[in-house]
Amino acid sequence: MARKPRTGPAADPELLIMASLASGPNHGYGIMTDIETFADVRLGPGTLYTAITRLVEKKLIAPQSTVGRQRPYRLTAQGAATLTELLKDMRRVATVGLRRLEPAS
């Protein structure tokens, strides 16, 4: 059965790609399968490469030398800082939201 596409900040392609590259350099197909494993989000190849293009232009990720036909990408220092900031913001909102959802004891 086809999965319902997930939406929201945790399904943002750029964030997911940066989170995937936080563990080390990877190529397009590797990033796509990794995201599917850790976030349960299946990015289309077009969406993946549009997001990669934007991230490269913003200098948040950088291409490395080609291995065969595959070109790995790595998270830049600026990308790591941006990702940290984004994830901290998300954690803060998630913590407050979850705390407020808990029944008052």
Add this chain to the structure above:
Amino acid sequence: MTKGWLVALLLRMYPTAWRRDYGEELADILLLCPLTPRVIADVAWNGCWQRGRTAEPSTILGVAVMLAVVISFVVTGGTYGRAWVPFLQASSRTFPPFEVTILASEIFAYLLVTCGCWTHLRHRGRAHESGVAAMRMSAIASVPVMVIAVLMMAGMLELKFVGPRLPPPSPLAILLTPLVRLPGAWIYGALGGQLGKWIARRAATRSGA
């Protein structure tokens, strides 16, 4: 064989410069994945998006005006005859016919100025480059008019004109008019370039202050 052909076709939807940088990688992924309708739609949509993102202002505005011209032909369908009658004839669901002076309205002149201004703001070029961009926009927008003129010359389409202009222009005049208007488009584009220059200077002054 069919998959390779489809992948090549999908990649053609992306701009050449983009294909040079990412084409091989995307092709590899597409050959590995099953090409479901969802994947095809995703790649096609993103290809169009990349084209739109990297397109020159003259192309974007030219195509927009071209579509407006085509739609205006369809909307004012009651005034067009013979061969296309079933498609173009006025009905209770179309707007009543109104007079459209194609590529000569003030809106078109403003769009030529906008094209020149936008081109300058993107490339910071000279007035001549803005003028050439406006000429390009005008040429793209003229395509449906010229196609209609050719169809009229070939006897495949009969155009009936509304409004006070009599006698109606000949198909050759309709074909040549967009070309004759190109120098005018250059002037509007160059003016737009000057406007862009002024805007850029003003923005630089503000950011410096």
